[in-house]
Amino acid sequence: MISFKRTHSPKSIISFISTTSTCILNKKVSHFSSVVAAQKQITASSASSLTTGFDLQRSLCFLCCNCNRKSVADPQLLIGSLRRMESTFNELGDKASVLDFDPKSADVGGGVEDIYGEDTATEDQLVTPWTYSVASGYSLLRDPQYNKGLAFTEKERDTHYLRGLLPPATCSQQLQEKKLMNNIRQYQVPLQKYMALTELQERNERLFYKLLIDNVEELLPIVYTPTVGEACQKFGSIFRRPQGLYISLKEKGKVLEVLKNWPERTVQVIVVTDGERILGLGDLGCQGMGIPVGKLALYTALGGVRPSACLPITIDVGTNNKQLLEDEFYIGLRQKRTTGKEYADLLDEFMSAVKQNYGEKVLIQFEDFANHNAFQLLEKYRRTHLVFNDDIQGTAAVVLAGVVAALRLVGGSLSEHKFLFLGAGEAGTGIAELIALEISKKTKTPVEETRKKIWLVDSKGLIVSSRKDSLQQFKKPWAHEHEPIDNLLDAVKAIKPTVLIGSSGVGRTFTKEVIEAVSSFNEKPLILALSNPTSQSECTAEEAYTWSKGRAIFASGSPFDPVEYNGKVYVPGQSNNAYIFPGFGLGLVISGAIRVHDDMLLAASESLAGEVTEEYFEKGLIYPPFSNIRKISAHIAANVAAKAYELGLATRLPRPENLVKYAESCMYSPVYRNYR
Numbered sequence: 001m002i003s004f005k006r007t008h009s010p011k012s013i014i015s016f017i018s019t020t021s022t023c024i025l026n027k028k029v030s031h032f033s034s035v036v037a038a039q040k041q042i043t044a045s046s047a048s049s050l051t052t053g054f055d056l057q058r059s060l061c062f063l064c065c066n067c068n069r070k071s072v073a074d075p076q077l078l079i080g081s082l083r084r085m086e087s088t089f090n091e092l093g094d095k096a097s098v099l100d101f102d103p104k105s106a107d108v109g110g111g112v113e114d115i116y117g118e119d120t121a122t123e124d125q126l127v128t129p130w131t132y133s134v135a136s137g138y139s140l141l142r143d144p145q146y147n148k149g150l151a152f153t154e155k156e157r158d159t160h161y162l163r164g165l166l167p168p169a170t171c172s173q174q175l176q177e178k179k180l181m182n183n184i185r186q187y188q189v190p191l192q193k194y195m196a197l198t199e200l201q202e203r204n205e206r207l208f209y210k211l212l213i214d215n216v217e218e219l220l221p222i223v224y225t226p227t228v229g230e231a232c233q234k235f236g237s238i239f240r241r242p243q244g245l246y247i248s249l250k251e252k253g254k255v256l257e258v259l260k261n262w263p264e265r266t267v268q269v270i271v272v273t274d275g276e277r278i279l280g281l282g283d284l285g286c287q288g289m290g291i292p293v294g295k296l297a298l299y300t301a302l303g304g305v306r307p308s309a310c311l312p313i314t315i316d317v318g319t320n321n322k323q324l325l326e327d328e329f330y331i332g333l334r335q336k337r338t339t340g341k342e343y344a345d346l347l348d349e350f351m352s353a354v355k356q357n358y359g360e361k362v363l364i365q366f367e368d369f370a371n372h373n374a375f376q377l378l379e380k381y382r383r384t385h386l387v388f389n390d391d392i393q394g395t396a397a398v399v400l401a402g403v404v405a406a407l408r409l410v411g412g413s414l415s416e417h418k419f420l421f422l423g424a425g426e427a428g429t430g431i432a433e434l435i436a437l438e439i440s441k442k443t444k445t446p447v448e449e450t451r452k453k454i455w456l457v458d459s460k461g462l463i464v465s466s467r468k469d470s471l472q473q474f475k476k477p478w479a480h481e482h483e484p485i486d487n488l489l490d491a492v493k494a495i496k497p498t499v500l501i502g503s504s505g506v507g508r509t510f511t512k513e514v515i516e517a518v519s520s521f522n523e524k525p526l527i528l529a530l531s532n533p534t535s536q537s538e539c540t541a542e543e544a545y546t547w548s549k550g551r552a553i554f555a556s557g558s559p560f561d562p563v564e565y566n567g568k569v570y571v572p573g574q575s576n577n578a579y580i581f582p583g584f585g586l587g588l589v590i591s592g593a594i595r596v597h598d599d600m601l602l603a604a605s606e607s608l609a610g611e612v613t614e615e616y617f618e619k620g621l622i623y624p625p626f627s628n629i630r631k632i633s634a635h636i637a638a639n640v641a642a643k644a645y646e647l648g649l650a651t652r653l654p655r656p657e658n659l660v661k662y663a664e665s666c667m668y669s670p671v672y673r674n675y676r
C-alpha cells in the first residue's frame, strides 16, 4: 500500500505546491473533508504564497494520510512525482521527514499485466474503477482543465512526461485557434458546430473559452440560442459525456451527497433548471441540461467567472413530453412530472443542500422553469438565498436597458410611452414590473399608478379587470379597467402602444396586420420579438422592417442577419438576457453579495443602456455589439457591486475603490498558463 504522512510544515507544503505541478490531482478526488482543517491552517499562515492558481485542496489531498487512497493506476508515475517532490523539499531545506514513502513496500507492481484483474474479471466479480491521481503525462493530456495539446512547450513535455505522447510539432494557442475556427466553419449544420465545440470544451477548456471570447458574435448562436435549443431537443442522441450535475427524484434524501460528488469545491454560480420551459420549446425534461451548460459557458466567456466555479444542474422530476417519454434515447426519468409536495420537498432539499455545501454566497440562477413554479421559487427563496431568476429578472433588466436606449431614437421619456406585451408569463410580467418600477422611481409616482401604462395579452386575450378572479397571481397587477379583447390585433388598435413586446414563446404572432397597425400611429415603433429560439420569434427582422416600411426599431431574442430594405441596410439588435446575467452574476460574486435586490437590476440595466453610443444609434441599434461584452460585463458588475455595497448586502470588505478595475482583475482569462 502506498500512503503518505503529512508531517511536513505548512510552509513546505505551500512551497511544494508552487513548485511541483505534477502533483495536481485530477477531478476525481473525493476525499476533501480530511484536508479542510489542514487547508485552513495553511491558508491562514501563508495566504500570500497562494498565488500559483493551483488547487490547494486537491494537492493537499495528495499528501494527506487520512485519505487512505490505496493506490493510483500508475505507480511508476507516482514514484517519479514523489522523487521530484522529495528533491524539491530537500532543495528548500526541509529534511527527510517530509515524506514517509517506501516504494519497495508498495503492493502494486508495474508492467503490462492485468494487475487489477479488470480484464479477467467475470460479470459477477467486482472491480475497482481506478483513476490516475496525478495530472501528468497521459492524464494531463486527458484533463481539459490543463490540457494544451500541441501548445505544450518542449520544456513542459520533458517535465510532465509528455514525450512521445504528442507529435513533435509545437504550436501557439493562436494557431490552434485558427485551425479550430477553420474546422468549425466547414460544418454546414449548426448542430455539428455545437457538437464540435462541446467536444473542444471537454478536451481543452482554455482553448474553448479563447475561441468563444475571440469569436463571440459568430459562436454565440451556436453555444446559445438558437442552436442550443436544437441541442436540447436532440440531447439524448448527441449525449456523450455528462457536463453538469443531474439531481433526480431518485436522489431524494441524498441531494447533499450528490452535490459532494461534484469534483469542484469552490462553486460560485449555479444555473439550475427543471427543464419544463426550455426557451419557447416547452417541456424537454432532463434534456434541458443544455441550457445551464450554455448559460454557464457564457458566465465564463462573457462575464469572466472561472469555469471551475460554475456548476450546471438539472433537477429531473419527470417530463410531460410524451415524445421524449417514448424516445429510446431519452436520458431522463421516464415518468410524468411530479408536482405539489414531492416537487416542493425536492427543491427545498436542493436549496438547503446548496447552502450547506457551498455557503451563503453561492449564486443560484433559476433558468427555464415553468411560470407556475418560477415565481413561487423566487418568492420563497429570495429572502434566504442568493437567488436570481434569469427569465424574470435578467430579461427585465435587458429589455429596460434597450427601451431606455431606444428613447434616444424615438424620443420622449419612459413615462410617456405605452407598452403592450404579447405574453404575460415570466418574461412579460418581469419586464413590465421593472419598467413600472423605473418609471415610479424616476417620476416619484406609486408603482400602482405607473403600471397603468403597461398592458399585457395572454393566450386568452387582453388582461383586464373582469378576468381578475381567474388570473394567476403574477398577472393580477396588470388587470386594468378595459372591455375584454380576445386578440392581439384588436388590442393593438385599442391600446395604441408605442412599444410592442413579444414574450409569448409562439412564433409568427406579430403578423403583417399587427405590425402595420402599430406602425400606423408611431413614426418609429419599437418592436421587440423576444421569444426564442428563432423559430418562436414573434416575427423576423425582415418582416418587422418590411411591414413597417423601414420605420421599426427592432430587436429579437435570437439573432437575425442584417436586412436590406429599399436600398438601406438595417442591423437588428439582439435583446437577450445574455447581456445582463454574466455581468450581474460577476457583480454579486466580487462583492460577496448575499441577496439580490431589485435596485441591483436597475443598476445593471442602467449600465447596459449607458454602453449604447452614438455610432450604434446611427445604425438603429439599441444594444452594443457582443464583441465588447467583457468590457460591458465589467461595468455592469461594478454597478451591481456598488449597489450591493450601498444596500449593505456586500460582504467583501473593504470595498475596492475602483470597482470596474477590480471586476476586470477578477475575470478569468483563457490564455494558457506556463507549467513549471
Ligand SMILES: NC(=O)C1=CN([C@@H]2O[C@H](COP(=O)(O)OP(=O)(O)OC[C@H]3O[C@@H](n4cnc5c(N)ncnc54)[C@H](OP(=O)(O)O)[C@@H]3O)[C@@H](O)[C@H]2O)C=CC1
Residues within 6 Å of the ligand: 277, 278, 279, 280, 281, 370, 371, 390, 391, 392, 395, 398, 422, 423, 424, 425, 426, 427, 428, 457, 458, 459, 460, 502, 503, 504, 505, 506, 509, 530, 531, 532, 533, 536, 556, 557, 558, 575, 576, 577, 578
Ligand atoms: N430574449 C430573452 O432574453 C428571453 C426570451 N424569453 C422567451 O420568451 C418566451 C416566453 O418565456 P416565458 O415568459 O418565460 O414563458 P411563460 O410560459 O411564462 O409565458 C408565456 C406567455 O405567453 C402567453 N401565450 C402563449 N401562447 C400565446 C398565444 N398564442 N397568444 C398570446 N399569448 C400566448 C401565455 O399565456 P397564458 O398565460 O394564457 O398561458 C403566457 O402568458 C420564450 O420563448 C422564451 O424563450 C424568455 C426569457 C428571456
Ligand SMILES: CC(=O)C(=O)O
Residues within 6 Å of the ligand: 225, 278, 279, 280, 368, 390, 391, 531, 532, 557, 576, 577, 578
Ligand atoms: C434567453 C432565455 O433565457 C430564454 O429564452 O429562456
Ligand SMILES: [Mg+2]
Residues within 6 Å of the ligand: 279, 367, 368, 390, 391
Ligand atoms: Mg431562459
